[in-house]
Amino acid sequence: MARTLLTPLLAVLLSALSGAGAWGDTWGDTWGETWRVAYSEFPPYTFTGADGQPAGFSIDLLREIAALRGVELAFQHTPNPGAAIALMQAGVVDIHPNLSRTPAREAVLAFADPHSEIRLQVFARAANASTVGRRLAAARAGGPPLRIAVTKGSIANAVARATPWLEPRPIATTEKLYFALAGGAEGAALFSTTSLKRLDDMLAGPGSFAPVDAPLRRAALHFAVAAARTDLVAALDGGLRDVRAGTAMEAIRTRWFGTPEAGFTAAFVMLLLGGVVGFCLVIVAGVAVVVRWRNARILAAAEARRQVEREALLAELERRNETLRAKAKELEDLLYVVSHDLSSPLVSISGFAIQAQRALVAGKGERAQMAFGRISANAREMANLIRVILELGRLGRASVEPGRVDLAALVGELRRLLSALIQERRVELVARALPVVHADRQLLKTALQNLIVNAIRHGCPQSGMRVELLVETGDGTVRIGVRDSGPGIAMTDQARLFEPYRRLSEEARGQGIGLGVVSKVAALHDGRVEVVSVPGEGATFWIVLPAGAARAAPSSLEAAA
Amino acid sequence: MKRFLVLLVEDNPDHAELIRAIVESPERDRHVTAVTSGEAALDYLAAAAEGRAEQPDLVLLDVNMAGINGFDVLRRAKKDLGLLTPIVVLSTSSAPVDIETAMSANANSYTVKSSDYARMELDLERLSDYWAEVNRGPVATVEA
Numbered sequence: 001m002a003r004t005l006l007t008p009l010l011a012v013l014l015s016a017l018s019g020a021g022a023w024g025d026t027w028g029d030t031w032g033e034t035w036r037v038a039y040s041e042f043p044p045y046t047f048t049g050a051d052g053q054p055a056g057f058s059i060d061l062l063r064e065i066a067a068l069r070g071v072e073l074a075f076q077h078t079p080n081p082g083a084a085i086a087l088m089q090a091g092v093v094d095i096h097p098n099l100s101r102t103p104a105r106e107a108v109l110a111f112a113d114p115h116s117e118i119r120l121q122v123f124a125r126a127a128n129a130s131t132v133g134r135r136l137a138a139a140r141a142g143g144p145p146l147r148i149a150v151t152k153g154s155i156a157n158a159v160a161r162a163t164p165w166l167e168p169r170p171i172a173t174t175e176k177l178y179f180a181l182a183g184g185a186e187g188a189a190l191f192s193t194t195s196l197k198r199l200d201d202m203l204a205g206p207g208s209f210a211p212v213d214a215p216l217r218r219a220a221l222h223f224a225v226a227a228a229r230t231d232l233v234a235a236l237d238g239g240l241r242d243v244r245a246g247t248a249m250e251a252i253r254t255r256w257f258g259t260p261e262a263g264f265t266a267a268f269v270m271l272l273l274g275g276v277v278g279f280c281l282v283i284v285a286g287v288a289v290v291v292r293w294r295n296a297r298i299l300a301a302a303e304a305r306r307q308v309e310r311e312a313l314l315a316e317l318e319r320r321n322e323t324l325r326a327k328a329k330e331l332e333d334l335l336y337v338v339s340h341d342l343s344s345p346l347v348s349i350s351g352f353a354i355q356a357q358r359a360l361v362a363g364k365g366e367r368a369q370m371a372f373g374r375i376s377a378n379a380r381e382m383a384n385l386i387r388v389i390l391e392l393g394r395l396g397r398a399s400v401e402p403g404r405v406d407l408a409a410l411v412g413e414l415r416r417l418l419s420a421l422i423q424e425r426r427v428e429l430v431a432r433a434l435p436v437v438h439a440d441r442q443l444l445k446t447a448l449q450n451l452i453v454n455a456i457r458h459g460c461p462q463s464g465m466r467v468e469l470l471v472e473t474g475d476g477t478v479r480i481g482v483r484d485s486g487p488g489i490a491m492t493d494q495a496r497l498f499e500p501y502r503r504l505s506e507e508a509r510g511q512g513i514g515l516g517v518v519s520k521v522a523a524l525h526d527g528r529v530e531v532v533s534v535p536g537e538g539a540t541f542w543i544v545l546p547a548g549a550a551r552a553a554p555s556s557l558e559a560a561a
Numbered sequence: 562m563k564r565f566l567v568l569l570v571e572d573n574p575d576h577a578e579l580i581r582a583i584v585e586s587p588e589r590d591r592h593v594t595a596v597t598s599g600e601a602a603l604d605y606l607a608a609a610a611e612g613r614a615e616q617p618d619l620v621l622l623d624v625n626m627a628g629i630n631g632f633d634v635l636r637r638a639k640k641d642l643g644l645l646t647p648i649v650v651l652s653t654s655s656a657p658v659d660i661e662t663a664m665s666a667n668a669n670s671y672t673v674k675s676s677d678y679a680r681m682e683l684d685l686e687r688l689s690d691y692w693a694e695v696n697r698g699p700v701a702t703v704e705a
Contacts, residue, residue: 336656340625343653344573346676351579354678374575424574457572461598 034072035232037062038084038093046097048077058097060252069235094232122148122166122212124188125181129210132188136213139165149177149186166190181209188212334389342385345378352378377420400440400524407434407480410441411469414449418456426463427456435471437478439525439545444480447521450514451482451541459484459539470540476547477527485538494531518543565693568617569595570602570634571651572626576674580621580651583685591693599629606638606646619692620648622668624659632662639667647698649688 039046039054049055054075066073076093078084084096124132132146139146145167151174169186171177181189356371411431415422422429429452437444448469455467470481515529518541522529525545533539567584571577577595585593594617596602602622608614620638624631631650638644647669652659655673663671672688675681692698 336654339656340654343674343676344576344625347653347674347678347681348573348575348579350676350678351582351681352575354682355579355582378575420574461600 032070034074035062035066035095036074036076036093037095037097038076038078038087039097040078040080040084057252062095062097064252065236071235095236122188122190123181123209124212125184126208126210128184128187129212133212135187136165147187149180149189151177342382342389345382345385348378349375349382374420380417400443402438402440402525404436405439405441405444406436407469407471410445410448414445414452417449418452421453421456425456425460425465427460428464428466429469430466431469433471434469435473435478437471437480437545440521443521443524444543447518447543448480448482450518451543454514454541455482455484455486455539459486461486473547478545478547480543480545481540483538483540488535488537489531489533489539490535494533515541563590563693565589565591565619565689566615566617567591567593567689568602568605568620569593570597570599570620570626570631571595571623572597573623576623579678579681580685583682584621584689586689589693591689599626599631599634602634603629603637603642606642606644610642610644617646618698619689620646622648622650624650624652624654624663632666635663635666635668645698647692647696649692 037054037059039056039059041047046054046056046058054077059075062073076087078087078096084093087093088096122132122136123129135143135146138144145165147167147169149171150168151171168190171180171186177186177189180186352371352374356368356375359365359368359371408431411429411434415429418429421427452467452469459465459467465485468481468483470479470483472479472481519529522543522545527543527545530542530544531539532542569577569580569584571580574597577597581593581595585591594605594615596605602620605614606617606620609616622631622634629637631652635648635650638646638648648667649670649672650663650668651672651674652663653674660671670688672684675684
């Protein structure tokens with residue numbers, strides 16, 4: 001680093017010049033003189049040190065030169081370079097060391113020209129640097145001038161004046177010059193090494209361009225001297241050459257920029273670059289890992305969500321399948337019941353129809369009448385069954401149409417409807433003090449019919465037994481009961497009694513559809529069905545309706561059948 | 562012609578009457594004794610086994626009965642009592658599950674009551690003919 005800073009510094013060091021052959025003669029005349037130096041704050045080149053004395057790289061150089069020449073230095077601090085120039089023009093100071101590229105320095109440059117030279121180098125692209133070098137040598141030896149690009153302005157003019165073996169081709173901007181060189185439009189360019197470093201950085205990196213020659217050894221300006229002091233210019237120029245040739249320069253450089261470490265630049269840069277690149281790689285890798293981890297987490301979360309959704313869907317599907325299976329089972333049971341219960345009266349109807357026919361043919365009118373009676377009864381039973389089956393299917397969505405229902409009249413109807421069964425089983429149907437209730441007449445009739453038929457068929461194994469109808473009110477309910485004194489129902493069967501179309505243990509088969517209807521009828525009235533039974537002591541089935549739906553009212557008395 | 566006694570177990574009086582009308586044939590010495598429940602059927606069979614009632618040559622058994630149903634009568638008669646009397650199931654159901662249940666309870670035959678009476682007549686007549694005249698039952702029968 002120090003080296004790259006120093007090189008342009010050297011390159012722009014000024015030595016005074018006043019005409020090509022006007023110097024050198026005054027050598028030796030400087031002993032005992034005092035050079036008056038104006039300086040301003042521009043560390044590290046010129047500044048006021050801790051001891052109050054001027055210090056800095058340029059100051060040290062001046063002191064070295066002064067020591068070589070045996071002159072004294074008288075320093076004068078100025079607030080800025082402009083003030084220093086004004087002092088020089090007024091003849092108050094002889095020298096102003098100025099190394100910065102600022103507008104003020106431009107002013108110094110203008111002031112110093114034509115007393116200054118610029119230390120610049122010719123650079124060519126590394127690939128053709130040797131070719132350029134050969135052509136440069138040929139040009140010096142009297143061959144055709146080498147076309148060389150410089151930026152427009154005073155430097156180009158100075159180059160043109162100072163280097164007749166070159167053909168300076170001014171180009172408007174530094175950037176254009178860079179690209180002309182890089183693109184091969186120009187064989188070489190003339191740069192300070194600082195500019196060259198910028199060129200390298202800007203184009204392909206350090207080392208793209210190789211130095212070919214140092215055409216101008218004398219730097220422009222920067223130790224400004226009054227035009228009037230040609231002796232001083234010559235002294236500075238000679239002194240500078242001696243400083244450059246000697247070891248003093250190294251000492252100064254070391255003082256200000258430290259001892260360069262061997263291989264420091266490249267190795268350190270490489271190391272630093274490597275470190276930076278490695279660090280970046282680690283960061284990038286870390287970011288990548290974090291991103292992947294986050295992505296993985298997001299994916300896992302999404303997957304988990306999908307899994308939950310899948311499971312919910314599967315559960316829903318399973319639930320629906322279960323519903324469908326239940327429906328299918330219900331349908332299957334309905335078909336079973338239909339095949340059983342519906343074909344039974346059909347068998348009778350079919351049989352008695354033929355018997356009636358034959359009786360009529362044989363002229364047995366009484367016999368035919370009896371058969372027709374049985375046909376009618378079975379047809380009614382069948383119609384009833386069909387109605388019940390359809391009702392069962394509809395019950396789920398049926399609307400209840402409640403009204404006044406005279407239970408006594410209803411039971412009378414049922415007694416007539418079931419007369420054949422009652423007579424056949426020789427059963428006593430007992431009903432007392434039946435009230436008027438508030439319910440759907442048709443539904444209630446269906447329910448009671450089922451209960452009575454079941455009581456006769458299952459609760460009256462022997463003839464002469466009784467089936468009793470009971471009504472109880474209270475607790476906001478009306479309870480309509482059908483009691484038998486038969487074998488009763490096992491506890492294990494009681495809970496399953498009311499499933500529609502169920503297949504109970506075979507003992508209870510035949511009750512299913514009826515009790516299912518009873519249960520649904522009760523549910524449609526917001527009521528329920530209860531069974532009270534002790535095996536061996538009969539059973540009582542209760543239709544329990546809320547009093548709102550079934551308000552009991554006094555009615556006619558119905559005597560025992 | 563041999564006397565042929567059928568024990569009809571049927572809780573539906575209409576069916577009982579219709580079946581009797583087909584199967585019973587005094588001129589061919591075919592007779593029907595009807596009971597209306599499974600309990601009554603078992604009582605009769607037990608009594609017959611003890612000689613207190615006439616031994617039937619065939620039992621025509623309805624399935625769908627209150628109380629002890631046909632399947633139970635089958636099981637008790639065949640397995641518990643070890644009766645050899647042929648038992649033919651008469652049912653309105655043609656459901657395979659019912660047929661299987663009956664056969665696995667050692668029913669000798671399973672028939673479906675047809676809702677076409679003419680068909681039922683034909684079926685029951687052939688059935689009666691077979692069991693009365695073709696089949697050789699285990700029960701010693703008396704020549705009429």
